Amino acid sequence: MVDYSKWDKLELSDDSDVEVHPNVDxxxxxxxxxxxxxxxxxxxxxxxxxxxxxxxxxxxxxxxxxxxxxxxxxxxxxxxxxxxxxxxxxxxxxxxxxxxxxxxxxxxxxxxxxxxxxxxxxxxxxxxxxxxxxxxxxxxxxxxxxxxxxxxxxxEDLKTGFDSFHLNKVKKATPAKPLKKESAKVQEVETINKPSATPNTSPTSHSTTVSSSAVAKSTATDDLEEPEAYEETLEFANIPMGDLRQCYEYVTKHPFIVSEEQKDAIIMLAFQQKLKGQTQMMKRYVYNALLLQYCASLGKDGINLFFNRIMAPNHPALQAFMKDVDFTVNHIENRCKILAQESNEDGEDVDGVEQIQLHAVDPNTEIVINVPAANSEEEAFFHTFSSDMQTAIMSKDLTQINKVLGELSVEEAEDYIAKFNEIGVLSVEEKILDATEWQKNEYAANESYDGNIPKDFLQSVIEGQTPMTEQKEDEVLSTADIVD
Structure with a gap:
């Protein structure tokens, strides 16, 4: 039997069964x-x-x-x-x-x-x-x-019996310290003071430099105040290309990396990856960098706005985004090709391998190659060199010697330079130039390209723009103009 007594305490004012006088509404x-x-x-x-x-x-x-x-x-x-x-x-x-x-x-x-x-x-x-x-x-x-x-x-009789809840607050992520850029630039000065050197030569000095293409590119950008990437930014940059769900979860947890500065830092890393020949890694960095750029450009709620659109099936936003990615990738590839071409023309290593190269420190002097005299102690020591090095010394061409040194490790090249000093293979002499030849050399020095990454080019990569240069008629187009 159902007990309806619990409804006795309900006082209803709108009971549908109420009966009223016919004249009363x-x-x-x-x-x-x-x-x-x-x-x-x-x-x-x-x-x-x-x-x-x-x-x-x-x-x-x-x-x-x-x-x-x-x-x-x-x-x-x-x-x-x-x-x-x-x-x-x-x-x-x-x-x-x-x-x-x-x-x-x-x-x-x-x-x-x-x-x-x-x-x-x-x-x-x-x-x-x-x-x-x-x-x-x-x-x-x-x-x-x-x-x-x-x-x-x-x-007034109604009271809350119990009302409790637990709110798990996610600890706000804070950026870790930016990774410091590592750059290396070593310069050693060797003095040639062998008494058996060719007479009438002044015991001045020549320069031996340890160079690396990748290191040279990095040091050339130091003056640009290159943006530094947080550790969280580097982790985000390495997320596989196309994994939007993982990217969304990561930036939601670390929203402080959504900024133009961190986007620029990843673009710099993408540029360096391309210089090292890592094309796929470069594309991944560009893809993730542009994700940060789009989120930052949409304002305070840009993360949700952008990912809600781009993760929708067949949404036009994804096509527009991929076009921007392809444009940036092609832009970096074209610039790296120009840099590689210029580096090859200047005889600079582009494989990122450290080299020992010989150059005169004083522009008014030149390094002279001396072949050891026949039937001498120096000649016997000379024959201990490799056949390629012997051929380069016999040609008396400093470029050929540098070419052989470039194929050796730094330790082996330094060992050869020490042997050169012992037998007097290298000496430094004053240059004697007429006015015409001096003007030619001055012009060539002013128009030469040092092989470093131009500032304007790096800035254009950051901004995602393709810099254009106008060539006027009868104007000499230098390699610096091509890169800038």
């Missing part, structure tokens, strides 16, 4: 009944609050009257009004309402004041009886109202 009657219910409920609540306050006040007054009746009446008469008020105070009463209670006792004393102790006592007891009756009536009415208020469930 049902909707209006329901609204009136609803308003009546809320008004009665509000009046009942105010009356309950007033009764509670009145009962507390009357009970405190009752305690004071009981204390006065316990004292000798003669003392109360001689104490006067103020003294009687002070004697009536109870230690347990509410101190915040003490002034109010004092005023009520003062009013009571004024009413019952008498020179006769019997009359004083009688009047005080009568007021006590009346006050007790009032308190009893108030308590009875208070109980009735409370019982009536509990007959129905109201919004």
């Amino acid at each position: 049902k909707a209006s009657f329901i609204r009136w009944k609803q308003r009546d219910i809320h008004e009665k409920r509000e009046r009942r609540g105010h009356e309950i609050d007033e009764l509670a306050i009145s009962i507390d006040t009357n009970e405190a007054l009752m305690q004071r009257m009981e204390k006065l009746l316990a004292l000798p009446i003669g003392d109360l008469i001689h104490a006067g009004v103020d003294g009687t008020v002070e004697l009536s105070r109870v230690a347990t009463e509410d101190k915040t309402k003490a002034k109010e209670y004092d005023e009520m006792i003062e009013s009571l004393i004024d009413q019952i004041e008498s020179q006769s102790e019997a009359d004083y006592t009688k009047n005080l007891k009568d007021h006590k009886v009346k006050l007790s009756q009032v308190i009893e009536q108030q308590r009875k009415r208070y109980a009735e109202l409370k019982e009536e208020s509990t007959k129905y469930i109201t919004s």
